[in-house]
Amino acid sequence: MAELSEAFATALRLLVTLDRDLVEIALLSLRVSLLAVLLAAGVGLPLGAALASTRFPGRNALTTVLNALMGLPPVVVGLAIYLLLSRSGPLGELNLLFTPTAMVVAQFVLITPIVAALSRDTFESLWDEYGDQLRSLGASRPRALTTLVFEGRAALSVAILAGLGRAIAEVGAVQIVGGNIAHSTRVMTTAIALETSRGDLPLALGLGILLVALSIFLNGAAYGMRQWLEPTHD
Amino acid sequence: MTERSATILPLELENVRWQVSAQAPFRLDGLSLQLALGSRTVLLGPNGAGKTLTLRVAHGLLEPTEGTVRWKGPGGPAAALQQAMVFQRPVLLRRSVTANLSYALALRGISAEARQTRLAHALEGAGLTHLAARSARTLSVGQQQRVALARAWALEPQVLFLDEPTASLDPGAAQAVESTIQSIASGGTKIVMTTHDLGQARRLADDIVFLQAGRVTEHTPAAEFFESPRSAEARAFLKGDLFW
Numbered sequence: 001m002a003e004l005s006e007a008f009a010t011a012l013r014l015l016v017t018l019d020r021d022l023v024e025i026a027l028l029s030l031r032v033s034l035l036a037v038l039l040a041a042g043v044g045l046p047l048g049a050a051l052a053s054t055r056f057p058g059r060n061a062l063t064t065v066l067n068a069l070m071g072l073p074p075v076v077v078g079l080a081i082y083l084l085l086s087r088s089g090p091l092g093e094l095n096l097l098f099t100p101t102a103m104v105v106a107q108f109v110l111i112t113p114i115v116a117a118l119s120r121d122t123f124e125s126l127w128d129e130y131g132d133q134l135r136s137l138g139a140s141r142p143r144a145l146t147t148l149v150f151e152g153r154a155a156l157s158v159a160i161l162a163g164l165g166r167a168i169a170e171v172g173a174v175q176i177v178g179g180n181i182a183h184s185t186r187v188m189t190t191a192i193a194l195e196t197s198r199g200d201l202p203l204a205l206g207l208g209i210l211l212v213a214l215s216i217f218l219n220g221a222a223y224g225m226r227q228w229l230e231p232t233h234d
Numbered sequence: 235m236t237e238r239s240a241t242i243l244p245l246e247l248e249n250v251r252w253q254v255s256a257q258a259p260f261r262l263d264g265l266s267l268q269l270a271l272g273s274r275t276v277l278l279g280p281n282g283a284g285k286t287l288t289l290r291v292a293h294g295l296l297e298p299t300e301g302t303v304r305w306k307g308p309g310g311p312a313a314a315l316q317q318a319m320v321f322q323r324p325v326l327l328r329r330s331v332t333a334n335l336s337y338a339l340a341l342r343g344i345s346a347e348a349r350q351t352r353l354a355h356a357l358e359g360a361g362l363t364h365l366a367a368r369s370a371r372t373l374s375v376g377q378q379q380r381v382a383l384a385r386a387w388a389l390e391p392q393v394l395f396l397d398e399p400t401a402s403l404d405p406g407a408a409q410a411v412e413s414t415i416q417s418i419a420s421g422g423t424k425i426v427m428t429t430h431d432l433g434q435a436r437r438l439a440d441d442i443v444f445l446q447a448g449r450v451t452e453h454t455p456a457a458e459f460f461e462s463p464r465s466a467e468a469r470a471f472l473k474g475d476l477f478w
Contacts, residue, residue: 058290120388129325130327132290132295132319132321132325133319133321133325135295135317136293136317137318137320137337137338137342137389138314138315138342139341140340143341147327149339150327150328151327151328223397
């Protein structure tokens, strides 16, 4: 018990004094996940909008697949990206395995379905509500969709934050493709896993506290954004 | 009202049939209708007769499964830009009342200065000037419906379709909406609307189109329709009988 509280105290000290290793790891986590979520939004939002507003054969099947992909096991994604990027794999020549770029790719694959599926839901209800009116006013489809992005900005931000939350808390995929190399590809989740198994509880705990705080902050930000963007509900 | 483009009327719907999918029953079933310039036309009929569908097909929101919709006036080819529609539930954007009108005008390619005059005129006509800066979605439903009307008005359409514009409003709000519709009509806009409110139909209509089971059973001047309806269906409807 004494050992635990001592570890806790050390963890807090690491946080308060902005320990170099801890800060470096946290910043890499943020950098990788923010980049992944940016790319996922770039692909997922247009995909969601297209699925919601157009009718084509196989649309329902694609929607079902997309919803299923929301639950992709991170380790399987990690394995697939690993096979693609490994030296003997089809993309081996890029030499990306065990780099932050590989981690961005893995997180991008994990969260794009989340952003796409959640934004598809949002776009679909927006389209039900606004579609006829916008067409009546003479809005072209691209113009109508741009308007819907603005109208649905609160719900769409939540979709993006959900993706970010998943990316930053994920461990399996980045462990496999990043390799958890110190000062290179070590992020908060992989560091926690490693330090815990090594018995270095203070660093693991400090990172854990930081990660939970970040999750709470992201959720709070999502809620706050909703309140700010949609002060009234009719 | 500013100078008008060539008229798009009359509108002719010929043998229009519509079904939601190949196996579904035809909800419009051989509907033919001529709408001419000038008069205010009200579509009446029991629930499910196809009033809303008729408006949506006429306005071009739905393609008829069979039959044709033609704007036969000289302005016909550009008909889409000369119409507007107000829906049963107002659909406004999350921005100010002014910005809602301005958005619609921008879509029609109206220049920024012309927008200001037009929207000021429409807001004043609808009695909304004092609400111009308010966020549109925070207004009451009645006020929102008047904003939707003002938005349509600002477009200065030749034809305005209204789908039960007062259905979800209390009597006071309904009256305000009705008087705005009258003002728009007196500017020369052709009104085509549906309603369930027979009193409203009497007050607003020049001619009545009566629909039953997806087709027109009669199209007569309003006075004549309420005095001596020609079709048995319309007689039953006016008496309040259930018609099956």
